[in-house]
């Protein structure tokens with residue numbers, strides 16, 4: 589379980605308003621939690637804090653424990669060797685950034701396995717093929733370069749890379765933004781399947797409440813760096829208590845009415 593207690597984050601600089609302002613939240617294993625909220629509410633900051641990838645100058649207070657381990661106390665070296673990718677991994681918006689254009693997918697996914705799992709290059713390449721297959725791509729695509737893939741295919745490959753070290757928790761920050769509606773649905777279906785087959789704890793960050801409500805067991809609503817509502821998705825949507833959630837729901841209804 590990921591337990592976040594009293595998390596406060598400031599980025600420094602002259603305008604020192606906290607991006608996270610006392611966050612208490614729990615992300616369960618083998619379960620999907622959607623984190624929703626308007627732009628600037630702190631969703632990506634929470635992901636960066638969970639992943640331990642805050643920029644220089646950022647100041648973090650509070651505690652994050654993952655399966656009982658205090659990760660806020662880990663040094664940079666420990667995070668790199670035994671936390672990131674192995675305990676908690678990440679899929680970002682626009683998978684183009686996940687890959688360098690000059691190496692094949694097999695080399696890039698394989699490299700993660702060589703570094704973190706100590707596999708030999710040939711074994712790492714084989715395993716990379718299996719991971720691609722698990723996300724619905726042909727295993728032979730280990731020989732392809734990122735530019736040879738469509739946006740959706742690239743996002744699948746980025747998910748394969750995030751799964752490489754079998755981290756029990758996966759953070760997905762707007763993983764379907766920039767994809768067309770059909771491809772969005774396919775990626776969300778894939779994430780749902782992987783959550784079940786691998787027993788993953790998935791933290792899905794999105795500003796899209798419709799998407800969140802279609803897949804998440806739990807919903808966390810952020811506003812201005814605070815959790816303003818949380819609970820099982822059905823409960824939150826059936827009886828939203830906070831003005832912000834009601835506004836989000838109304839916007840969703842308007843969108844649905846517009847589409848039908």
Ligand SMILES: Nc1ncnc2c1ncn2[C@@H]1O[C@H](COP(=O)(O)OP(=O)(O)OP(=O)(O)O)[C@@H](O)[C@H]1O
Pocket residue numbers: 599606607625626627628629630631632633634643795
């Ligand atoms: N690297 C950074 N340096 C300084 N301020 C930052 C940085 N990243 C985010 N912020 C600020 O922190 C606050 C929260 O931003 P964050 O990106 O976490 O929100 P978000 O909910 O993910 O927004 P969006 O949906 O637009 O991605 C904002 O005020 C933002 O300007």
